[in-house]
Amino acid sequence: MIKILFPTDYSATADNAFIYAMQICKNYNGELFVLHSYTSKSSYKNVGQGNPLAASDLFKDQINKMHRLAAENNLGQVPLNFFMEEGELVQSILDIVSKQDISLIVMGTTGNSGVENKILGSTTVGVINNVDIPVLSIPHLCKFQEIDAVGFTTVYDEEDALVLRKMIPYVKLANADIYCIHVNKGKEAKTQEEVVRWKLQFKQDPVYFVEKNQDDIIKAVFNFIDQYSIDMLSCITRNKSLFQRVFEGSIAEKLSYHKRIPLLTFHENMFK
Template sequence: MIKILFPTDYSATADNAFVYAMQICKNYSGELFVLHSYSSKSNVPKISENAELGDPSDLFKEEINRMLQLAIENDFGQVPLKFFMEEGELVQSILDLVSKEAIKLIVMGTTGNSGFENKILGSKTAGVIKNVDIPVLSIPHMCKFEEIDAVGFTTVYDEEDALVLRKMIPYIQAANADIYCFHVNKGKEVKTHEEIIRWKEQFKHDPVFFVEKKQDNIVKGIFDFIDQHSIDMLSCVTRNKSLFQRVFESSIAEKLSYHKRIPLLTFHENMFK
């Protein structure tokens, strides 16, 4: 049984991701760990317009009941749920729970603005992706779960990418979907043509297809790829000191996370060390 962690701030964005996470658990016989992390120095968010700020534990109990009802309303009453409330910084709370419970995947809601629903998840998703070395699936506010037919995977043809693909393939096959490996060629290839051919050869018997585009603008290249191949989910490996740093600091990863319909699955490079 796969264990999935879902951090929540009780917002509509989080509720949307909660439903998505329950669908994954239902499809893969998973168990969902729901985490609310709060700071004693900040106010606990209201659960409803009529709710008064008070003891966090009382609000947490009320929220558990609401989320259990949300699960039933969406026909996920059979999904195993465990609820945790932790005082402290979100990333550290996640790291502690991941270690204690052997969590394999984190599902988080993301927003693309600094509005009232961006108090925790919108601003903290980036921190989780960069500091927690297990896969993180970020769900944009407008994204609804649909059957996955095509998964996009951005690659630079290295060994880490190959390891990720090997881990992904069984799940993608179970969903009767295909993986489209996408590479942006900016005219400065690190790998030789022969190395790239050898890299691709190891997946010749798998549902993996390769798409390459010569493009100076990485953002435009990726979004064109998503549209042209009807990608339902985008995935990539983070690289703290190289590609991921350039991509993330230029807000590309953030923009992809906030795409209105495409969830982003990120694999941390340290998970292979």
């Protein structure tokens, strides 16, 4: 059974991600762990400025609300576990991940962070940068749908191969395909022979390769998303410049993509 951690700040964005997380649990026989973390500096007025009793009462109300959301979306069968922790969110997540053997974190990309003009809110970025397990970020207007095509940015190295091997069993269960995109800017670290050998290890799997010769990496990735009808984009965060630039692009690009494409990130420390 897969164990998924879902941090919530009680926002509408979080509620949307909660439904998405439950759908994943339903499809993969998963168990959902719901976490709310608060501090004495909490900005939520109705939490009583960090008052534990007020926070506890609000959390109980939210538990009832989440059970209602589950029932309304025919997801009442998904096992739910609730945790309220006083402290910083990232540390609370690290504690639960280690104690509960969590496989995946699902969270909304905006919410009460107040960073609505960015693709990934500061809270989500903080989690992605500090937690070593995969994080699935759900844009605030993204609705769950069956995944047919998963995009994956690659530089053809062993870390990429490890991620693909982890993804393939789940992608096969969903009867979907993985499309790997490599953007060639003319300075390749691998020889053509090395690239061919790297690809051969996936010849029996639903993995396809797309190469684009283009100086503008961002435009190449967005064209790739359109051309192959990508439902979910995934990457390793060691490619930090690409990671940041793709999801902090122009306003027009944001309006086109960030509201509908979930992002699955794998931290580079997973491989150390």
